[in-house]
Every structure is written in C-alpha cells, then in structure tokens.
Amino acid sequence: MQTPASRISASQVSHAAAHARVARKLGPTSRGALKWAQRFGADLLCVRHRLSADGATRYTTVELLVDSAPVAARATREVGLRIGVLERDLQAAARAAGARWDPAAKLWRISKREALRMKLGSRIVEES
Numbered sequence: 001m002q003t004p005a006s007r008i009s010a011s012q013v014s015h016a017a018a019h020a021r022v023a024r025k026l027g028p029t030s031r032g033a034l035k036w037a038q039r040f041g042a043d044l045l046c047v048r049h050r051l052s053a054d055g056a057t058r059y060t061t062v063e064l065l066v067d068s069a070p071v072a073a074r075a076t077r078e079v080g081l082r083i084g085v086l087e088r089d090l091q092a093a094a095r096a097a098g099a100r101w102d103p104a105a106k107l108w109r110i111s112k113r114e115a116l117r118m119k120l121g122s123r124i125v126e127e128s
Helices: 008-019 034-043 088-096 112-117
Strands: 023-027 043-052 059-062 078-081 100-101 106-111
Touching: 008 059, 034 043, 034 059, 043 078, 078 112, 088 106
Parallel strands: none
Antiparallel strands: 023 043, 043 059, 078 106, 100 106
C-alpha cells in the first residue's frame, strides 16, 4: 500500500516542509534531538518539528552551521550635526545614539547612518 507521502516528489515535500508551521524547536542537546546531534555533531544548531497545514504530517528539519568567517569591519562615515545650544532634548537623544561633541568644529559627531535613522538629515553639515 502506498502512503500519501510516497506519492509526493522530494521537491514538493521540501516546499511543504518549508511552509509548515513550526510545532517545536529543540536545541542540539535536547531530548528528541540527540539522534540528530549524533549524526551531525557540533555543526547542529537546532532541530525543528513542523506540522503540515492539515496536521497530518510532521516534518523534521535541522539547522546546520556550514561556514564561519570573520566579518570585515565596515567603514562608518561620520558626519557633523548642527544642534542648537538650547535644544537639550535633541542633544540628549544624539548623545544616547552615540554622538559626541566636537568643540573645535562646534558640531556633534555621529555616524551618517544613525543621523538618518534619527531623521536628522537636514542638520548634517557638509565639511570640506
């Protein structure tokens, strides 16, 4: 007798499993994941049990670590912000976001990314 799963192609199963609801996520040392830990070793990050939409099929998936490499530090472009002397709340917000006061230029120094995130693009001072 043919089971319903045997009539489904491998690509259909992987597609169905990818869109199935995660019922349980197990760490590599959890009960229920130990046989997978024996099979995949230290590369195993987690095991997930997923259920099909109708709940009739359980899929077991594993997450494996396949590569690791150092990330090159991204150069962050720092810009100057013009914030008024009496704008204490804005100064505090900028300081909380990592800005620092540059007394020589009389500007607040902050990464351009953070300045734009704070919607302070109009206050960026172009320096030569």
